[in-house]
Amino acid sequence: RYMAGWATKIEGSTHEHSVPFALQAQMVAYTRREPVGVVAAVVPWNFPLLVAIWKLGPALAAGCTVVLKPAEQTPLTALMLAELTQEAGFPPGVFNVVTGDGPGTGAPLVSHPLVNKVSFTGSTEVGKLIGHACVDHMTRFTLELGGKSPVIVLDDCDPATAAAGAANAIFFNHGQVCCAGSRLYVQKKMFDRVVADVADHARQLTLGHGLDPAAQMGPLVSQEQMDRVCGYIDIGRSQGAEVLAGGGRAGERGYFVQPTVLASVRPEHRVVREEIFGPVLVAMPYDDLDEVAAWANDSPFGLGASIWSNNLSQVHRLIPKLQAGSVWVNCHSMLDPGMPFGGYKQSGIGRDMGRAALDAYLETKSVFINV
Numbered sequence: 001r002y003m004a005g006w007a008t009k010i011e012g013s014t015h016e017h018s019v020p021f022a023l024q025a026q027m028v029a030y031t032r033r034e035p036v037g038v039v040a041a042v043v044p045w046n047f048p049l050l051v052a053i054w055k056l057g058p059a060l061a062a063g064c065t066v067v068l069k070p071a072e073q074t075p076l077t078a079l080m081l082a083e084l085t086q087e088a089g090f091p092p093g094v095f096n097v098v099t100g101d102g103p104g105t106g107a108p109l110v111s112h113p114l115v116n117k118v119s120f121t122g123s124t125e126v127g128k129l130i131g132h133a134c135v136d137h138m139t140r141f142t143l144e145l146g147g148k149s150p151v152i153v154l155d156d157c158d159p160a161t162a163a164a165g166a167a168n169a170i171f172f173n174h175g176q177v178c179c180a181g182s183r184l185y186v187q188k189k190m191f192d193r194v195v196a197d198v199a200d201h202a203r204q205l206t207l208g209h210g211l212d213p214a215a216q217m218g219p220l221v222s223q224e225q226m227d228r229v230c231g232y233i234d235i236g237r238s239q240g241a242e243v244l245a246g247g248g249r250a251g252e253r254g255y256f257v258q259p260t261v262l263a264s265v266r267p268e269h270r271v272v273r274e275e276i277f278g279p280v281l282v283a284m285p286y287d288d289l290d291e292v293a294a295w296a297n298d299s300p301f302g303l304g305a306s307i308w309s310n311n312l313s314q315v316h317r318l319i320p321k322l323q324a325g326s327v328w329v330n331c332h333s334m335l336d337p338g339m340p341f342g343g344y345k346q347s348g349i350g351r352d353m354g355r356a357a358l359d360a361y362l363e364t365k366s367v368f369i370n371v
C-alpha cells in the first residue's frame with residue numbers, strides 16, 4: 001500500500017539555468033524521473049515472500065518490470081505470488097519468476113546485459129560477487145547483506161524487560177534474521193542478572209513444528225544451516241566460551257537447534273565477529289558508553305543496533321555514535337514500509353523500503369530546451 005501510493009507521486013523539478021555564456025538564451029530546464037528498466041531481484045530463504053515484496057513494490061511503483069529469483073530452498077511463495085499477479089491482471093512480462101540455485105540461475109541473471117538493476121538480499125559474500133558482476137555492464141545495484149547487530153543494555157532499565165527484549169531480538173525466526181540482535185552488551189553491574197534472565201528465556205522456549213500453535217521456535221531451514229550453526233557453537237566452545245543455555249542440536253529429528261547463550265567471549269572470537277544466522281547469542285559486559293560504542297562498531301557489519309534504556313540523554317548520546325542503518329530504542333527489528341532499511345559498512349549498499357528505496361529504481365534525466 002505504501003509503495004502503491006508513490007506511483008502517482010514521482011516527479012521531477014524545473015530549474016532556472018545559471019550558465020553565464022548562455023544567459024541570453026531562453027532555456028527551459030527540468031528533470032524527469034524514469035524507470036530504470038528491467039529489475040532482477042534475488043532474494044533469500046529467511047523471509048521469502050516479505051523480501052520479494054520489498055523489491056516488487058518500489059519496482060512497480062517506479063514503472064519497472066521484475067524478474068524475481070527466489071532462494072532454491074523457498075521457491076513456492078514466489079510462484080504463488082506470480083499466480084496472484086496473473087489473477088490481478090498484470091500485463092504479461094511485468095512480473096516474472098525464475099527458480100534455481102545461485103550459481104546456475106542467480107549468477108547468469110544478475111550478469112545478463114538486458115538487466116538494468118539488481119536488487120539483492122542475502123549474504124555479504126554473495127553480495128560482493130553480485131556487485132562485481134554488475135559493474136561489468138554498469139547495472140545498478142542495491143545490496144542488503146549480513147549483520148551482527150548489537151543489543152546494548154544500559155544500567156538504568158528494568159532487567160526483566162531488557163532480557164525479554166534481548167531474547168526476542170536473537171530468537172525471533174530462530175535467529176535467521178539479517179538484523180538479529182546477536183551480540184548482547186550489558187553494563188557491568190546488571191550483567192549477571194540480565195544474562196541469567198536471557199538464558200532462562202532460552203531454556204523455556206518450546207521448539208516444535210511450524211504449524212504447531214504451541215511451538216515458539218521452529219527448525220532451521222536446512223541440514224546445511226543446522227550444521228553451520230552447530231559448528232559455530234563448537235567453535236565458540238573451543239575458543240573458551242561458556243555455554244549458559246542450549247549448546248547444540250535439539251533432538252534427533254528435524255533441523256532443530258537449541259536457543260543458545262554464550263558468555264566469557266572475547267571481541268576477537270569468531271562467534272563474536274561472524275554472522276551465525278541461527279539462535280546463538282554472545283553476551284559481554286561493558287563499563288561505559290564510549291566503550292560499548294567502540295565494541296558495537298568493532299565489526300565489519302552495520303545493519304542494526306538496539307539500545308535498552310529510559311535515560312534519554314544517554315540514549316541520544318549513543319544513537320549518533322552507532323554505525324548501523326537502523327537503531328532501535330527499547331525495541332529491536334522494528335521495520336516499517338515507510339522507513340528505509342539497509343546497512344552501513346559491509347551490511348550493504350542502498351536501502352529497501354521508504355522513499356530511499358524508490359530512488360534506486362529510477363534514473364534522473366536532465367532536460368535543457370533552448371527556446
Ligand code: ADP
Pocket residue numbers: 042043044045046069070071072100101102103105106107108110121122123124126127129130
Ligand atoms: P543465504 O546466506 O541467505 O543463503 P545467499 O547469499 O547464499 O544467502 O543466497 C541469497 C540468494 O542469492 C539466493 O536466492 C541464492 O540462490 C542467490 N545466490 C547465491 N549465489 C549467487 C550468485 N553467485 N549469483 C547470484 N545469486 C546467487
